[in-house]
Amino acid sequence: MGENLTLPVPETLYATYAVALGAPIADPGRLAHDEIAARTRPPLRDLALGMLDSPMVTLDQRPADEFPPLPADLLAAYGASPADLTALDTATHILAVRAAYRPGHPPAHEWAARAIAGAVAAARTAPVIDVFTPQILAHDQLTRSLPGPDGTVRLTDWMLLPHTSGPHGFWFTTRGLARFGLPELRTENVPPALVVPWGRLLNGLARRVLDLWHERLPAGEQPLVVDLPETVSVGLQDIAAAQGTDEPMRREVTVRLRLDAPDDPVLTVLPADDGPDRLESLCAALFGAQDGRR
Structure with missing residues (x-):
């Protein structure tokens, strides 16, 4: 890795x-x-x-x-x-x-x-x-x-999160990060019970990845490539920021990004650790056992 x-x-x-x-x-x-x-x-x-x-x-x-x-x-x-x-x-x-x-x-x-x-x-x-x-x-x-006087926006106003059902669960692909030059985020085979919490997690992850991208593109400079970490933490504060709100709790989980499809690149979102029920575990760790299942 x-x-x-x-x-x-x-x-x-x-x-x-x-x-x-x-x-x-x-x-x-x-x-x-x-x-x-x-x-x-x-x-x-x-x-x-x-x-x-x-x-x-x-x-x-x-x-x-x-x-x-x-x-x-x-x-x-x-x-x-x-x-x-x-x-x-x-x-x-x-x-x-x-x-x-x-x-x-x-x-x-x-x-x-x-x-x-x-x-x-x-x-x-x-x-x-x-x-x-x-x-x-x-x-x-x-x-x-549109941005306010302080230049902040709600990322959820600039990004959609469509999902489609498949034989082994739902496929999520963001629609909006490409506006900023990034590949979109994708997750495959999300269990039906996790559609809502996983969507929230992806909103927060999109905000976190976009912040990392902008940090590496300082004003007045334009490198040919940017390195982003393969493992990224996403927390309740990132989810709140994507929606234009505040969250005092600093609970976070870690996911792994994999760059796929060179001709039309996407960042596939995976659990940082392999094993069964890892999506369920991530949602439960981030949102709590009850909210992580709805």
Whole structure:
């Protein structure tokens, strides 16, 4: 067993959001500037305006039929209402908000693109589609997800945790860490009784891994690769931080990460120690015997 996992650092990360419009905007750039200035607090306001004035952000408005269709089935699976889907289906134009930035903290490409798309959408009462997920973001959901004055966000507002059933349990794969340049986390064969606690554990682990990633990508530097530890501790405080809350208790467990699928890398999450019922033991140790089974 090695001590570190070596992960490549992407040169550039991209974010794309779509605003589904009932009519074209005469000057999308001007509207975006005005709405960001009016609706967004600093320092996010200054970040978004600065990126709008640079080549790092593009606003591409076209008739809706000139863009590839968005997957209605996935949007519905990730929470889109019938009204959302109708608004998307009847949109005459789409404004694609795209941003690019280097990996590291802050993830300016995501923060700026989401803020700009949300501000334009609020002015036009239009739905916003997070193309990465894909997911339609309600206005209050989008606003809540943006960083506050201290630059903190809830990771659970930027990441989904879909799971599917298989012959030997559930498969979990995060959907969101790739926004920041990381492979997604995956766990196979999770017993049905552990779906809820294991999902909570993965949320906390995602936050912990993202913190480690950003620590190794200091401002102004961009290495070609980053080494992350193969064994990682995840605790109740990490889970709380992922959800934007506080937790005084410092209870932790340790898991092992394995880098799989070189063509589309994922980090498979495994117990640090081999043996039967290790997932059950981890959940019980972290949440307590009763909460670790639900």
